[in-house]
Structures are given as structure tokens and as C-alpha cells.
Amino acid sequence: MDAIVAGYYSEEHMSTITMSNVTRAPLTEELDRIFREHHLLVFRTAFCVTGSREDAQDIAQTIFLRLLQREFPPDLKKNPKAYLYRAAVNLSLNTIRSRRRHIQVNDVESFEKVATSSESDAAEELHKRLYEAIAELDPEAGQILVLRYVHSYSIADIAKLLGKSYSLITVRLFRSRTRLKQLIRASS
Numbered sequence: 001m002d003a004i005v006a007g008y009y010s011e012e013h014m015s016t017i018t019m020s021n022v023t024r025a026p027l028t029e030e031l032d033r034i035f036r037e038h039h040l041l042v043f044r045t046a047f048c049v050t051g052s053r054e055d056a057q058d059i060a061q062t063i064f065l066r067l068l069q070r071e072f073p074p075d076l077k078k079n080p081k082a083y084l085y086r087a088a089v090n091l092s093l094n095t096i097r098s099r100r101r102h103i104q105v106n107d108v109e110s111f112e113k114v115a116t117s118s119e120s121d122a123a124e125e126l127h128k129r130l131y132e133a134i135a136e137l138d139p140e141a142g143q144i145l146v147l148r149y150v151h152s153y154s155i156a157d158i159a160k161l162l163g164k165s166y167s168l169i170t171v172r173l174f175r176s177r178t179r180l181k182q183l184i185r186a187s188s
Contacts, residue, residue, distance in 0.1 A: 030072070034080050035064055041081065042088045048150045049092035049134075051127055059091045082161045089143045093135040133183035141176040148173060 042063055047056035063084065067076070076083040134142045140162070147153040147161065159169045 031064075031067055034067075034076070034084075038080055038084045039064070042084050045085055045088035045146065045151075046092045049089060049131055049146060050095055051124070051131070055092070055095050059088060059095060062091060063087045079161075079163070082163070085147075085161070086139070086143055089146055090139050093131075093139065093142050096131050096135045129184060129187050130180075133180050133187060136183050137176055137179060141172060141179070144169060144172050145176050145180065 039060060042060045043056050046059035050056055134145055144158055147158045155169050156166055159166045
């Protein structure tokens with residue numbers, strides 16, 4: 001995945017993002033610093049949740065464009081890493097929900113492809129079902145699961161990042177795993 005991240009975030013691409021947006025709003029030094037420090041976290045998080053490089057690129061760009069177009073939220077100033085992580089997870093889960101609605105309404109061929117998929121597609125299908133199930137959870141539960149099992153954060157680190165107690169994170173993690181298992185079984 002690091003090769004994908006490096007390919008996406010070359011200096012040429014970063015300057016393209018910066019230069020194309022200068023005409024819409026002045027790029028503050030603070031936003032520039034936040035972008036440089038956290039853009040890889042945003043991209044990696046979105047990529048891990050969506051499984052798509054293109055979606056991850058769109059999500060990262062959307063998050064930073066939204067910050068250019070409005071005043072900084074207080075949570076961003078307090079803890080940029082936590083704010084951007086939550087934004088990436090939430091927007092990624094929204095992307096998965098949107099994709100699923102689009103398939104259900106407009107794309108009968110996708111159902112046929114799933115029915116005739118080979119064993120080599122089984123892992124990809126499992127990944128898709130897992131994140132669709134995560135998208136059914138409330139946003140904070142999804143964030144906790146992704147932090148714990150995708151990014152391998154400890155429960156103490158998750159509690160600190162989200163500003164919650166250790167015991168609350170432990171309980172939410174247990175309940176979220178239980179609910180996730182139910183959702184995956186129901187989708188089988």
C-alpha cells in the first residue's frame with residue numbers, strides 16, 4: 001500500500017492540489033501545515049476502508065477542499081489528527097453506502113457478476129461485505145473498529161485519540177464487534 005500512497009502523493013501531485021485551489025481561497029500556512037502532516041493518514045484511512053485508490057484520492061481531496069472553503073472547525077484546531085481521521089472514516093463509509101445504493105438501484109450487472117465470481121474474488125467480496133457492514137454501524141463504532149483492526153491502535157490510544165475513556169472504548173468495541181458479526185451473517 002505504501003507504493004500506492006507514494007504514487008498518489010508525489011510532489012508534483014501535491015503542488016497540483018495546492019495550485020489549483022489558490023484561485024478559490026488563499027491557502028493559509030496552518031492548512032498547509034495540517035495537509036503536509038496528515039494527508040497520508042487521510043489517504044491511508046480512506047484506502048483501507050474503501051479498498052479503492054480512486055475513492056481514497058477523492059475522499060482526501062474532498063476533505064481538504066472543504067477545509068479550504070470554510071472556517072476551521074474547533075475540533076480541527078484542538079486535535080487535527082483525530083478530526084481528519086474521523087472525517088476520512090465517515091466520508092469513506094458514506095462512499096460505501098452511496099456505492100451500495102447505486103448498485104441496488106441502477107446496476108443489475110453487478111449482481112450477476114457477484115453470482116458468477118470466481119474463488120479469486122472471494123477475498124475482495126469478503127472485504128466489501130465487511131465494510132458494508134461497518135457502514136451500517138454508527139460512525140463512532142466504525143471509527144473504533146477501523147482504528148483497532150485496520151490501523152492496529154491499542155484501546156488506550158483509541159481512547160486518547162477520540163477523547164473517550166478506556167472503559168467506554170472497550171465496551172463500544174465489544175458491542176460493535178457483536179453487531180458487526182450479526183450484520184455479516186445477515187448479508188451471507
